[in-house]
Amino acid sequence: MVVVGVSTFAYSSVTEENFENVKTGHLPKTWKSAATNAERTTAVWEVVETKEPFRGKKVLSLSAFDEGYGGSFNLCYTNDVSFKDGEISVWFKANNGKIDQGGGIMWRVQDKDTYYVARFNPLEDNFRFYSVINGDRKKLYSADVHLEKGWHLMKIIQKGSHFEGFLNGKKLLSYDNDAIKKSGGVGVWTKADAATSFDDFTVKDDK
Template sequence: MKRRLFPLHTFLLTLLLLTACGAKPPQQVEYLPTASSNQAAVPTVASAPTTIPTNASSSTAQSASGTFTIDFSAETVGAAPTTFVPAVGYWIVGVDGDNPVLVVDGRQWSKGQPPANIAEQARALYGDKYAEFLDSVQAYAYYPFVVAKDVENFTDGEISVRFKPLVGNIDQNGGIVFGLQPNGDYYTIRASALEENLILWQVVQGQRSSLEWIRNTPTATGQWHELKVVINGTKVEGYLDGQLYLTHTFDAPLNGRVGLWSKADSTVYFDDFTVTPR
């Protein structure tokens, strides 16, 4: 009996029609291992001194100097992170080769949709004062970000992360959140692989405004980069791959929680999130 070729014919015809219409095939990014049959299912989630508790979670390490690092080595691949609280967007632990990383998958997230368990997550961050943060996130869920659980308040020092932009037709952004307040307002310095610029954003009630905008900052797609924020009183510096690009002076010293940031359809790997208080 001859095999029916109709399914292949249909596929080829569909592909030709899509090509004729100018449509692009979907970008493919594999960040979960597929060989293991027992792989965990992908979830549908979507001015005091710097305070870092001594009972930090198992995926973190704290040196004698106070440097605090999250490398995701003890996280469960295919699950939401335990070391970060996803406030907006789709965040999951994936792998880059054999190395566990944190992934923000912009293809899995729609604007204005915080995670289903955001109330529980907000309570974990701010205790009885979680309501204001929850209201802000639910009302202005525009930019994906996660909050480091074990850094309760950051004032002076350095925050750094390695990031690898993968895909995104609109954006390919990786950023560091700092000065996050209980009302949901924060600052972020972010790098863009598409635009090749470094920007300091202020986010108030979900609305961005740029405080510094630096062009010509090479950030290749598919390669690892290091982003670093240095805070000293009212002065903030932004570094990309070891080079100082951005400086800004605020009217008053900063404090608040810290985390990671992205935008729109960006799919980005993050690793080695490090906080060094001064």
């Protein structure tokens, strides 16, 4: 496969998780839930059967969270896929949240406190890149964008220190940062009480 822009190379491996073969109430094998800056309990992630099937009957959802604290980041990721350069995409739907809404993709995950994240927030109408280093989140790049309620496709492309962010096929973010140089895990991310569903998580890796 050959794509355009920073990804003008053939991907050596493709990993897909559509959650259809995962037992309801569980996570895919090798995936785990964690939190950055949690004050009390870690949020609960699980595969659920959706009442409004979109691309399949099952999705990954944040089902319980710490309602009293807005500074925690809810993580669900796997280290079984070691990602450095390539492309990651996921369909997402912001369900609700009073403090925060939305979420996105995390990659080059070193541990629960160090990773990159791209996220969309419908309360703020923006799409952003962040680095999280030892629990400290730093905004790298932001674009104003409004999305209607429902399912949307997010994608990031990374090669070396350069990465780009897309929503529904439109490139909105482009940035260079080398704070995290090593390959790492991949997954999904929300903040505070942002209850979000994810589906068709796909990693195209340039090993």
